[in-house]
Amino acid sequence: MKKLISRTGMKEPLKALVSRARQVVLSRSETSAATGRLFFTSGGQFDDEFRALASGQALFPANASRGDRGTNYFLRRAIHRLEKGLIMRPRKPSFAADYILDTVVSLRDSAPTLNQAEQQWAHDVLVEYFGVVEKRGAIAEAAEIFTAVRPQLAVAGSKTPSVPATRAKAQSLPSFDELVSLLQYRKSTRWFKQTTVPRELLAKAINAAALAPTACNRQAYYYWVFDDPTLTQELAKLPMGVSGFGHNIPVLIAVVGRYRAYSHVRDRHLIYIDASLSIMAFVQALETLGLASCTINWPEIPEREKRARDAIPMESDERIIMFIAVGYPDDTGLVPHSPKQPEAVFGRFNLES
Structure with missing residues (x-):
């Protein structure tokens, strides 16, 4: 059929017809959600996202009751909500009655699987919370459960408990000009020295990336590092945009989001937003490490x-956010100039058009 279309000179007219039809459907989709759903889902381009999102919704209750990989996303959100209640001005004498019981039950049931830092944070905030709220109804019941579970938690006494506090005074922060210098220095690099990258440096950058803000402190993503040369070269064939330099990548990192962190479909974009905030911190941290x-x-x-899922054993609710190539820069390699937009284009204030 393709050969017939090509021989009869119909290729360009058909392309023009398809383009016009597409524009008509898109125009109608602006005012008709049903037309938009039909147009954008008929080709199956959302199938993987739908499957992962559905899997995440199914996995959320198990994570909230048992936790996995050392974390409990429901608990992290609940403890953060308590923190926000504790910092309110004025602070209510009683708050969180609608979720405090679920919070302490979640802590009790998942404590054996949680990492020590998460247990410490939950413990310290709950101690603070129960120390200031009026204990009535569900709050009183939750306080009793928490009292029973405290001896089972892996916590240590500390002069600085993990509770809300005033901002620390700046000691030796970089100046604005120094920060801008770092941001300007960092360039997307595609030519690397074929030198082994120490894992301890990657771990430092990942720890720096973990300091980035996320919605309710859930941090529903992780960095999957591939530094085996054979594996890296194979996986470098997965993403687009590496043509001509994929063979030169010493370390390839997949940043993976987890939908099981969210109980509502409305939060489905958070894995992309939160991971991207973290990635920005990660790539800047790499620069400070050479x-x-x-x-x-x-x-x-x-x-x-599909190829990515066949190559990387991700769980059913997990999705790749992006890949990152990492290595020591080859000083002889060129980098694009890529000027950025000026503030006049990039920023707006109030109701400016």
Whole structure:
């Protein structure tokens, strides 16, 4: 059929017809949600996201009751909500009655699987909370459960408990000009020295990335590091945008989001938002360690999603946010200039048009 279309000179007219039809459907989709759903889902380009999102919704209750990989996303959100209640001005004499019982039950049931830092944080905030609220109804019941579970928690006494406090006084922060210098210095680098990257440096950068803000402190993503040369070269074939330099990547990192952190479909974009905030901190941290990086786009292409799942043993609710190439920069390699937009284009104030 393709050969016939090509021989009869119909290729360009057909392309024009398809383009016009597409524009008509898109125009109608602006005012008709049903038309938009039909147009955008008929090709299956959202299938992997739908499956992962559904899996995350199914896995959320188990994570909230048992935790996994050392964390409990429901508990992290609940403890953060308590923190926000504790810092309110004026602070209510009683708050969180609608979720405090679920919070302490979740802590009790998942404590054996939680990492020590998470247990310490939950313990310290709950001690503070029960010390200031009026204990009536569900709050009183929750206080009794927490009293019973406290001896089972892996916590240590500390002069500085993990509770809300005033901001620390700045000691030796970089100046604005120094920060801008770092941001300007960092360039997307595609040519690396073929030198082993020490894992301790990658761990430092990941720890720095963990300091980035996330919605309700859930941190529903992680950095999957591939530094085996054979594996790295194989996985570098997965993303687009690495043509011509994929063979030169010493370390490839997949940043993976987890939908099980969210009980509501409305939060489905948070894995992308929160992970991206973290990635920005990660790539800047790499520069301070003498390493360079290139963030690699991961577009929504069903065939590549399948290849990625075949190559990387992700869980059913997990999705790749993006890949990052990392290594020591080759001083002889060129980097794009890529000027950025000026403030006049990039920023707006109030109701400016």
